[in-house]
Amino acid sequence: MNAPVTNTVLTVPEPRKVAFAKRPYPRVKPGSVLVKTEIAALCVDDRMYTDHVHEWFDHPLHCVGHEGVGTVVEAPESQVFRPGDKVLLSHGAYCGRCFACRNGLSQAHCASLSGGERAGTSTTVPEFFVDGLAPVERKNDSQSGWAAMAEYRLADEGICTLLPDDLDFRYAIAAECSIGMAYCAQEFMEVKAGDYLLLVGSGQRQFSLSHPIVGLFRGARVIAAAPDDFQAEKVRKIGEARGGTPDLHIVDMRDPNWTQQVLDLTDGVGPDKIADFTSDRETLNTEIDLVRHDGVLYIQENLRNKHRELRIDPYAGIAEKNLKIMGTIDSRRIDRPGIIRMLRNKEVQRMWDVVVTHEFPMWEAEQAFQISATQQCGKILLYPHGLPGQEGEQAYG
Template sequence: MCTEWQSWREGKHSCELGHEAVGVVVDAAQSKRLKNGDRVVVMPHAGCGTCPACLAGEHIHCTDQRDLLAETGSSSGIGCYAEYLLKPDYLLHPVPDDIETDHAAMAVCALGPSFTAMERMQVTPSDTVLVSGCGAVGLGAIINARTIGARVIAVELHPYRTDLARALGAEHVLDPRAPDLIEQVRALTGGYGADAAIETSNNPAAPPVVLELLRARGRLAFVTWSGELPVKRITGKGLEIFGSWHWNHEQFGDRMMQRVRDARPLLDKLTTHRFALADVADAFALQATGRCGKVLLYPAGVPDRMPAMGTAKAEPAL
């Protein structure tokens, strides 16, 4: 589950919920890439597959998305909150046998956007990375940075997510309301600021603040859609700015699967709750409180093998 709860909160109706999933191929049709029974990570949207963006593996940036319902004559099948899903085979990435299905599910929005951000910012173990916002994407950014070996400073207001950020490896979690936030970050970074930062909070006021938390010639990535930046400060600090919507499974599929392997213990902490599809309203209500990390939704019901702390009825132990 990702941000669909926001539409639920606002009372907006949709029959096509969900844009991230992992599942099993049940009808491979004429595919030469996949066969029935293959486990796959489902990438978002339906890029045309032939434009320059798609040919580079950047399907998320395709400006000529396919209309799968019109092509197939189906009345449904493009939302991931469902038992079955229609998808072009080039937007499905095979899951290796040694990776659990639940862990593979983290390869989409939990890890994907910040994976791209850190690839483009060339984050290394010697870097200090600032993560603005500790929702599911921001928490995934902490996992990506810590798995690389980088030091993490996070900025978050919600107490539950502050605790979870620390459990995932953030060395410091700072209150964004603190009047001396910039001074705090500089004090933690030798007086200079963070080497790289990723803004995930979607707070319109955040971008210019995050910019000031970076050192001169720092790197800043956005996995968000709100706010503005002062060009004068970008130029004055010599910053590199990146927009990171998702990840390129054609170029980085093997590296992402290795990231999932390396991050397994942290992914188990990130996955705080699991719900059956029939209980999706309860899952939305939980997400609206902010008292969760990543939430998984199961069309056939939560598997019995799941530990009690991962069910909807239990608060996770951080």
């Protein structure tokens, strides 16, 4: 079969408008891999749709999406990947030389993204785009697009992870900014069987709905403090999907007595570990009061909160309590083998089925962004080549 001539990529040329651009089919050189994207997931990409901002990117010419899984089409001179391999693509870059790359940390921290020794931050300007081209496009002399929401994607070999044949793409996609990031977070928190783990708020639901799954998988007593009916109902269904979870508890944050209910569930001492999804000042202070001494407060990003703040008396809030406060973005390279093993677990897969609320062929992405912006959804998946059974029916306008 001849290679296609073009690569259809999703763009948002102006707020509340999705357009599909035809780019040249990617050219790939050694060190990079060309992947046919089977599934791309919506992250906070709906902010691109509503506000024209997305993490590093705020330029309408740039493509959209960073979460993807797919099939290797070409991997020139690679010792690892072969055409036909199933791969997970993680966002960020891989230079192999910086601290993050040498230590198996997050590829979002690869220093090549900021052109220096130190990792950039997600709020820096997109300086790594030159003439609208991403580093991986320049490296490959290819103006083909680089992002997840496209038929084909170029990636540094180092951001790809080989997937086992028995893991469906639909479960593998959870390895990125949902179950994968929750796994990394709970590795940092050292959540173990028997721990009292409190999850607070809804925030970015891809995280607040993934943490119960990971917490239950690890054998913790999971207490979800839910701020709305959607969250409470989804968490309840996650427990149901697992097939009986006596140690999953849901507390309604609208009840002024909710913190007392948490104390009742934690022997009056407070949770061992708390994961916060709100980034809200008042809620964070409530959590610092609630967590037991020598405990852990973990902060999962909430980009939906534009007034993120943590204000604290370092003595009374941290030192006097022997408290650890921590956070992460992304997952680390060293976490991926564990994440992939977890995603092969049938209980985890049943729970993930609850988190995935919508699936669309990519040509219906406008609807996907609209639903995502309502935040009344779990994870939304896009299929650039059509839903299973729709292959060959591409309907890009």
